[in-house]
Amino acid sequence: MKISIASICFFSLMVIAMSCDDNPGESTMLTDNFDRGQMLDFWADEIIIPSYTAYVSALENLDSEMTNFYADPNVDRLNNLRSTWLEAYLTWQDVSMFDIGRAEEISLRNFTNIYPSDVDLIHSNIERRDYNLELPSNFDAQGFPALDYLFFGLADSDIEIVEALTADDVESYVTDLVTRLSNLSKEVLTDWNSGFREEFIDNSGSSASAATDKLVNDFLFYYERNLRAAKVGIPAGVFSGTEQPNLVEGLYSQVYSRELFLRSFEAVQDFFEGQSYDGQQIGVSLRQYLDDIRTSNATDVDIAGLIITQWEEVDLAAAEVGDSFREQVIEDNSKMLALYDQLQAAVVPLKVDMLSALNIQVDFVDADGD
Amino acid sequence: MKTIAIEYLNKKRKAAPLAVFRILFGLLMVVSLIRFWHYGWIEKLYLLPRFHFHYYGFEWVTVPGNWTYLLFIICGLSAFLFAIGYKYRLCIITFFLSFTYIELMDKTTYLNHYYFVSLVSFILLWLPAQVHFSVDAWRDKSIRSEYIAQWHIGALQLMMAIVYIYAGLAKLNTDWLVDALPLSIWLREKGHLPLIGQLLDERWLHYLFSWGGAIYDLSIVFFLMWSRTRVMAFIAVLVFHLLTKILFPIGMFPYIMIVGTLLFFSDDFHTKILKLFSRICAVDYKVFCNRICYIGKPRYRRLSLSVLTGFFVIQLLFPLRCYAYSGNLFWTEQGYRFSWRVMLMEKTGYANFKIVDAVTGKRFYVQNEDFLTAFQQKQMSTQADFMIEYAHYLGDHFRAQGHQNLQIFVESYASLNGRKSQVYLDPDIDLLTLANNFKNRDFISPLYEN
Known part of the structure; x- marks a missing residue:
């Protein structure tokens, strides 16, 4: 009798546990003093979706400025075109880190901002006309870097650039690039607004596939790879031993690389600190999450403080470098290296202390532990 | 003393408990291998990485490309066949070798329970688990037996006892008992779970789980051995392991341990299970109840006894090797693996490798994601032996690219059980001058409490 009771317990518990087996769509239950679900809400509604909305409209402006330009091409209108390009490029820095959902599926970042552009490929595309921008082999012939080349580097003077841009083949290429950027951005925003937001918020568990873990991983990846390495480290030669001034972001316009960097850095900080996109409110954030753990925990390490203090050092180092990173690398690379070092110094508290404290699973490794 | 030993051995x-264990263990292995394949882990963990971390002495074990799938098929098939007891010896040996080979391919995936599976299949290979309720015994009357020696089951029970008790002893440390770490870090993040989620933020619960876990590990074997407490103990086993299953991503481990604890149940209990299995498979169980006790060839009996005795001496000593090393065990991880240290630490690290030309002083840094998967990076960045092996790999890679006079340094930081991150390996030591061996790793910076 005892045995059969035990075996019934055994099999029923077995069934319960089996049904809990690594289910990625875990159920939501709002509990405790810190709520991942609320953080996801805030991220989606106050940061991510507003950022994408702004990005989509910045690209619409670019599109209409392009139409204006081609209606009556001249240097003034070229400059208008350039400034809407810059505005859209800056807005891109706000959304780039959110490599989740549709953005991830369509590799938005690769189609938007792979630099340096392959100038030869751009020209051969323009000549051949039968290019397919959806191919990964055309990553470096499109997006903002390609427009950077076309709007700033196509010829020596502005007058010549206007002339070159109005060639039929070039016009259709430029149009295709702008349309593609615009379509991709709309695709992502539409997805967020038609169901992905709910999916994102509901996935509030704590496995490697949960939304918090996923987005924090994206955030850290972005910080390390796109901000620290691509914008600063690689041109400064940190990973090659030789300075590579031609690998800066915004190579042809020259003077915007610092501005683009700062915008991206600002987006990173706003995300961490829970600054809403409109700047009107501070919400539930990683910073709060860390502070909450600090107060409820015996060990007293101010991880958020460490990160924020280190980022203040980044700001100071960034104030020392010039608007053109290319020029800075060539003339005095030590300042670029100093900026890199400050960015690097924040990686340890971010990737070690924060990940450990929040018990965030490493990207996509839903493998077993023990 | 000698007579007691001889008496015990006689x-x-x-044989029913051993037959039940063979069947359940084999089937669990089949499920576990299918699950592994189904989740795409063969590809993710073995085929995608361009570089694999090796165990010391097993550098010759390599991933056989797409043949890895075949290896898993062989492993799963042999598990199924030994479960039903078809060509048992051959299949259990095949399973032991193929499973162990898979585990040796990359130490990134090291798990105590994989090690446990290898050990159990090694023990099984010396036991007559096929003489009762198996295809072999069905077909071959000469081996068919109802009884076996008690030590055949005792060997597996001893293995279970070693796992539990060493796991329990490992929990007797300050982090675990005084600070409820790392459980308090982990449990807090589980607030989204239904029913128990609310409680998981409570400090007292972290202590309850920590202390309860330690007491459970240390005592459960004794309660299972005693018939009067066995049912209660087994309920504790179920609650403990299924709770860990729900709370932590530990895969098949709970089920393996639950099946293992069944070894402590009485002959009657297992006979009933076999009768149930017989009904399901429409087999006449009475065929196996022939009152014969399996003895086997004396030479074979002596060999298996001495092999298993040697095996257990090693099993008892090996987990203690950490005491030969200096420094905090969790921090240096010298003697950490293969010692039943389960779920004891939350450790995160970061390692930034610097490649230097010793002559020109020219230097650059490595982007680890160019060489390692996220999982490999995670494991590498908290363990010195991984860093050394990786550094040598980087050395070969950059030498082949024409770099000369190479030196490789690492700026590494780790955080252990909620402590603030601190320097891990000595940043001034050229990793290419180091080799993986059993010597004390004095180049690991000491752990400071903070």
Whole structure:
């Protein structure tokens, strides 16, 4: 009798546990003093979706400025075109880190901002006309870097650039690039607004596939790879031993690389600190999450403080470098290296202390532990 | 003393518990291998990485490309066949070798329970688990038996006892008992779970789980051995392991341990299970109840006894090797693996490798994601032996690219159980001058409490 009771317990518990087996769509239950679900809400509604909305409209402006330009091409209108390009490029820095959902599926970042552009490929595309921008082999012939080349580097003077841009083949290429950027951005925003937001918020568990873990991983990846390495480290030669001034972001316009960097850095900080996109409110954030753990925990390490203090050092180092990173690398690379070092110094508290404290699973490794 | 030993070795009991264990263990292995494949882990963990971390002495074990799938098929098939007891010896040996080979391919995936599976299949290979309720015994009357020696089951029970008790002893440390770490870090993040989620933020619960876990590990074997407490103990086993299953991503481990604890149940209990299995498979169970006790060839018996005795001496000593090393065990991880240290730490690290030309002083940094998967990076960045092996790999890579006079340094930081991150390996030591061996790793910076 005892045995059969035990075996019934055994099999029923077995069934319960089996049904809990690594289910990625875990159920939501709002509990405790810190709520991942609320953080996801805030991220989606106050940061991510507003950022994408702004990005989509910045690209619409670019599109209409392009139409204006081609209606009556001249240097003034070229400059208008350039400034809407810059505005859209800056807005891109706000959304780039959110490599989740549709953005991830369509590799938005690769189609938007792979630099340096392959100038030869751009020209051969323009000549051949039968290019397919959806191919990964055309990553470096499109997006903002390609427009950077076309709007700033196509010829020596502005007058010549206007002339070159109005060639039929070039016009259709430029149009295709702008349309593609615009379509991709709309695709992502539409997805967020038609169901992905709910999916994102509901996935509030704590496995490697949960939304918090996923987005924090994206955030850290972005910080390390796109901000620290691509914008600063690689041109400064940190990973090659030789300075590579031609690998800066915004190579042809020259003077915007610092501005683009700062915008991206600002987006990173706003995300961490829970600054809403409109700047009107501070919400539930990683910073709060860390502070909450600090107060409820015996060990007293101010991880958020460490990160924020280190980022203040980044700001100071960034104030020392010039608007053109290319020029800075060539003339005095030590300042670029100093900026890199400050960015690097924040990686340890971010990737070690924060990940450990929040018990965030490493990207996509839903493998077993023990 | 000698007579007690001889008396013990001559004791008989029914073969049913061993047969039940063989069947359940084999089937669990089949499920676990299918699950591994189904989740795409063969590709993710073995085929995608361009570089694999090796165990010391097993550098010759390599991933056989797409043949890895075949290896898993062989492993799963042999598990199924030994479960039903078809060509048992051959299949259990095949399973032991293929499973162990898979585990040796990359130490990134090291798990105590994989090690446990290898050990159990090694023990099984010396036991007559096929003489009762198996295809072999069905077909071959000469081996068919109802009884076996008691020590055949005792060997597996001893393995279970070693796992539990060493796991329990490992929990007797300050982090675990005084600070409820790392459980308090982990449990807090589980607030989204239904029913128990609310409680998981409570400090007292972290202590309850920590202390309860330690007491459970240390005592459960004794309660299972005693018939009067066995049912209660087994309920504790179920609650403990299924709770860990729900709370932590530990895969098949709970089920393996639950099946293992069944070894402590009586002959009657297992006979009933076999009768149930017989009904399901429409087999006449009476065929196996022939009152014969399996003895086997004396030479084979002596060999298996001495092999298993040697095996257990090693099993008892090996987990203690950490005491030969200096420094905090969790921090240096010298003697950490293969010692039943389960779920004891939350450790995160970061390692930034610097490649230097010793002559020109020219230097650059490595982007680890160019060489390692996220999982490999995670494991590498908290363990010195991984860093050394990786550094040598980087050395070969950059030498082949024409770099000369190479030196490789690492700026590494780790955080252990909620402590603030601190320097891990000595940043001024050229990793290419180091080799992986059993010597004390004095180049690991000491752990400071903070």
